[in-house]
Amino acid sequence: MTVNKWTAAQVARKVIDNEELFILDVRNHDAFEDWKIDGHKFEYLNIPYFELLEGVEEILPKLPTDKEVLVVCAKEGSSVMVAEMLSEAGREVAYLEGGMKSWSSYLEPIKVSDLENGGELYQFVRLGKGCLSYMVISEGEAAIIDAVRFTDVFTNFAKEKGVEIKHVFDTHLHADHISGGRQIAANTGAIYYLPPKDATEVVFDYTPLTEGLNVKIGASQIDVNALYSPGHTIGSTSFVIDNQFLLTGDILFIDSIGRPDLAGLAEDWVGDLRETLYSRYRELAEDLVVLPAHFMIIDELNEDGTVARRLDDLFKENHGLNIKDEAEFRRTVTDNLPPQPNAYEQIRQVNMGKITPNNDEQTEMEIGPNRCAVR
Amino acid sequence: MNITKTLDAKGLACPMPIVKTKKAMDTINSGEVLEVLLTDKGALNDIPAWAKSGGHTVLEQKIEEDVLYFYIQKG
Numbered sequence: 243m244t245v246n247k248w249t250a251a252q253v254a255r256k257v258i259d260n261e262e263l264f265i266l267d268v269r270n271h272d273a274f275e276d277w278k279i280d281g282h283k284f285e286y287l288n289i290p291y292f293e294l295l296e297g298v299e300e301i302l303p304k305l306p307t308d309k310e311v312l313v314v315c316a317k318e319g320s321s322v323m324v325a326e327m328l329s330e331a332g333r334e335v336a337y338l339e340g341g342m343k344s345w346s347s348y349l350e351p352i353k354v355s356d357l358e359n360g361g362e363l364y365q366f367v368r369l370g371k372g373c374l375s376y377m378v379i380s381e382g383e384a385a386i387i388d389a390v391r392f393t394d395v396f397t398n399f400a401k402e403k404g405v406e407i408k409h410v411f412d413t414h415l416h417a418d419h420i421s422g423g424r425q426i427a428a429n430t431g432a433i434y435y436l437p438p439k440d441a442t443e444v445v446f447d448y449t450p451l452t453e454g455l456n457v458k459i460g461a462s463q464i465d466v467n468a469l470y471s472p473g474h475t476i477g478s479t480s481f482v483i484d485n486q487f488l489l490t491g492d493i494l495f496i497d498s499i500g501r502p503d504l505a506g507l508a509e510d511w512v513g514d515l516r517e518t519l520y521s522r523y524r525e526l527a528e529d530l531v532v533l534p535a536h537f538m539i540i541d542e543l544n545e546d547g548t549v550a551r552r553l554d555d556l557f558k559e560n561h562g563l564n565i566k567d568e569a570e571f572r573r574t575v576t577d578n579l580p581p582q583p584n585a586y587e588q589i590r591q592v593n594m595g596k597i598t599p600n601n602d603e604q605t606e607m608e609i610g611p612n613r614c615a616v617r
Numbered sequence: 618m619n620i621t622k623t624l625d626a627k628g629l630a631c632p633m634p635i636v637k638t639k640k641a642m643d644t645i646n647s648g649e650v651l652e653v654l655l656t657d658k659g660a661l662n663d664i665p666a667w668a669k670s671g672g673h674t675v676l677e678q679k680i681e682e683d684v685l686y687f688y689i690q691k692g
Contacts, residue, residue: 270662270663270666271666272662272666273662290663290666290667290670291632291635292632292635292639292663292666292667292670293670295635295636295639315631315632316631316659317630317631317659319630319631319632319633320631320632323632323636606658
């Protein structure tokens with residue numbers, strides 16, 4: 243039997259198109275429990291590769307023959323070995339090229355909407371890590387919001403679209419992933435904006451992103467309005483695009499809200515978080531479509547793969563927006579917080595420009611899920 | 618600690634460090650200690666997990682100049 247090689251892009255299609263897949267994950271149990279490839283209709287078997295060195299006969303009955311089987315490991319090597327053993331045992335299987343490392347770095351650009359006068363809004367879905375980045379395009383110009391570190395994806399996409407990247411924003415100083423914003427700005431000559439209250443320790447020049455800043459993209463005048471919305475970090479800033487879309491950064495997600503503890507003490511910012519979610523956002527138009535900087539679970543994806551929901555729906559359905567009692571809210575976002583993202587303190591240092599790890603080190607830092615939310 | 622055998626698996630990528638470690642382990646007796654030198658960071662979690670599943674004991678592990686050292690007692 244042949245051993246097939248799948249790319250992360252092919253697996254992403256399976257997730258977005260809601261297809262079935264059987265994943266044989268051969269990483270150790272801890273790694274699997276911590277983080278795996280999520281799909282609506284995926285099934286899993288987790289057997290570490292080192293338990294299969296003697297042979298794969300024992301697991302053959304557990305592998306379906308009427309479904310595609312994908313073998314996955316951390317970097318690829320072990321999955322190739324196991325896939326070959328399964329192939330010799332008569333099974334047709336595939337392995338994931340580059341393993342979880344490539345899954346973590348894959349970005350799927352999906353169009354969220356057309357904008358006025360031929361403009362377009364794209365969401366870049368990093369399925370493996372749950373990060374969401376955005377590109378607003380209008381008449382030859384582009385703005386990028388919350389870019390992840392794979393800067394080529396954004397610059398190549400802009401090239402394909404024939405647009406020039408003019409503005410690059412980070413809604414806040416990220417703690418779960420390394421920002422590509424500063425690098426993209428350096429490579430393209432774009433302006434890089436960061437909220438000054440998150441940037442007190444950064445060691446590079448930036449343009450302050452403050453409340454009321456209004457940036458126009460292209461001749462069609464797509465408005466990008468900044469709205470100060472502290473809580474996840476003290477500087478966290480949201481954007482309203484063309485009075486239609488609300489980019490919430492890590493403040494408000496689809497089924498959860500931002501956690502206030504990654505850049506300091508939760509107690510310090512819980513009041514800001516409540517004020518933003520229960521007062522500032524309440525004053526906005528309810529028909530705005532919320533576009534967050536993360537998703538937590540695969541169920542938050544819409545049918546087309548985007549992560550987007552109307553603000554009034556979230557006011558009704560998002561648990562974090564429906565805690566009437568302030569003391570209970572305080573408890574919810576300060577007690578029982580999920581584990582912090584991998585290497586989040588180092589990641590903040592990188593995003594401040596204080597340390598510059600090489601590519602492999604950056605990959606190591608970003609291993610695992612993002613964990614920026616509290617439910 | 619009496620080291621019975623040393624395996625130099627530096628420069629090898631997953632799964633080879635574990636494959637070689639297992640082979641080396643097969644050549645020593647219960648209670649004897651295998652020293653393994655590695656550079657693949659994935660081994661940091663995989664070696665202890667593998668040892669545990671095989672009933673072996675990691676007596677000591679350390680990192681010196683980007684080289685991982687494991688001392689595994691055969692179960």
